[in-house]
Amino acid sequence: MQNYDVAIIGGSCAGAASGYTLAKAGRKTVIIDKAVFPRKKVCGGMITEKTVALLQQVYDHTPVEPVIDSAYAAYSIYYAGPEKICTYTHPSNRLYSVDRAVFDNYFLQKAAAAGCDIISGQKAVGIQGNTITFSSGEMVRAGHIIGADGAHSIVRRSLYPEIRKxxxxxxxxxxxxxxxxxxxxxxxxxxxxxxxxxxxxxxxxxxxxxxxxxxxxxxxxxxxxxxxxxxxxxxxxxxxxxxxxxxxxxxxxxxxPLHNYVKKPARDNVFLAGDAAGFVEPVSGEGIYFAVLSGRFAAESIIAGGNSADKYNHLIQKHIHRLFKQAYFVKRILFWPGVLSYTMSRMSKDIRYAKLYYDLISGEIDYIQYTKNLMRKRK
Missing domain, CATH: 3.30.9.10 (D-Amino Acid Oxidase, subunit A, domain 2)
Known part of the structure; x- marks a missing residue:
């Protein structure tokens, strides 16, 4: 049985970010994934400038151009049919499409190059204490375990079986x-x-x-x-x-996994990140940004030592949960038919409202600022 400081289940966005950060800090780390990369991943595959900036922070200014399929400065809004409401064009490219097979493999290989071991084609089927068992019967032991294994996370089920389906x-x-x-x-x-x-x-x-x-x-x-x-x-x-x-x-x-985020995604030596923790933005459905961010936070909390679970839970509360609470509140209002129709009407008459939504999804403003500006009368 192999022993590691940290074992990460799941080699996608959250797992690769954790693996890279931990390996770079000298921790003996392994990423375990049931798939062999590159593999097809069903995903809209659109990221914003804030995600590009975060990737460059996490991966020490590694160029992201190799994983960008196309870049766009504009986006169009349609409402209740094929008729276009408006098109907003930003002065520079702020939206990027990616192929998740290429994207995920690229950053997983960055983690491997930093010294993280990769075990692919092995499905984790059980977690007991510090030991992870594979479907093949093989096992590894780790001081910490990070569950980055998606919406149907086996790690999450071992911690919090009550997923609100x-x-x-x-x-x-x-x-x-x-x-x-x-x-x-x-x-x-x-x-x-x-x-x-x-x-x-x-x-x-x-x-x-x-x-x-x-x-x-x-x-x-x-x-x-x-x-x-x-x-x-x-x-x-x-x-x-x-x-x-x-x-x-x-x-x-x-x-x-909307409306399924875990309030305390770390307990003792086990951490949840990305979709496994339910970190999907409630309005836009953005998941890649929060996967990378939570993966980094999990790794940094473990590296810091002490009560790493409390450190991680605090970071998640401060940087993710607060935003999600705002988003849930706005979503209940925004998607109500009367309000949605009102919002679309404003966008069709004034391009500044399309810019407002663009600023929201790209991280320039938060939901409180968005709501205040949406309801403000324009001259």
Missing amino acids: RHFAMGLEVDVGYEGLKCFDNGEDICPQIYFGIMNSGYGWVFPRKDHATVGIGGVLRFNKDNIRNLFISFLKKVARGSIDPLLSKIAGFPV
Whole structure:
């Protein structure tokens, strides 16, 4: 049985950030993942400038250009159908599309280069004390364990079995070539598109990449009486050209652990990060930024020593939970049909409201500032 200072289950955004930070600090660390990287990851794959800045902080100014598929300065908003409300253009590129197979593998290899061991193709099936057991029967022992193993985290179930499934959200997406999309008929409009009003407590998207676009929807399951697949098919018919039958077998789904964040994601020697801790932004569904941030916080808390669990819980409360509480409050208001219609109306009449939403998702302002500015009368 191998012994480590820290064992990380999950090699995606949170796990790689933890592994890199710990290995760089001289901790004997291993990342364990059931997949062999690079592997396909179903995800909208759109990140903002704040995520790029965080990645450069965590990985010591490592260039992120190799994982950027496309960069965009503009985005478009649509409401309740195929009609565009507005397009806002920022002076510089602030939105970036990434292929998660390339993105995740790139940063996992950065962790390996820093000295972190990688065990791939091994599924963790049990955790008892400091010991992790694989499906093969092999085991490793570690002083600390970080669960970065996604929405169905086995580490989370070992700590907090009471996941509130009634609040779960689901995302569906499919890749479509540009020739199969009518929403990009105007060449100058090739930029990320967000569609509100097509489902309750959620939205749709068309995110362009170099040679195709990712079309998807995501929302809380219990607020959508119609089957989410049926909602997605209706959305596809609005944005796709011709028959969508060839696309139906290619639709992929992924869970989004909304409203399931853990108030104290560390207990004793076990830490949760990323989706495993439910760190998905409630309005935008942003997960990559909070995965990287929480992965770094978990590693730094362990490196600091002392009561590392308390240190981590404090950092999460200060930098993630406070924002999420604001977002939950705003979401209950924003996605109410009357308020959503009001917001869309303002965006259609005044481009400054589109900029306001852009500033929110890119991290320039918080939800309190967003709400105050949204309700303020413009001259």
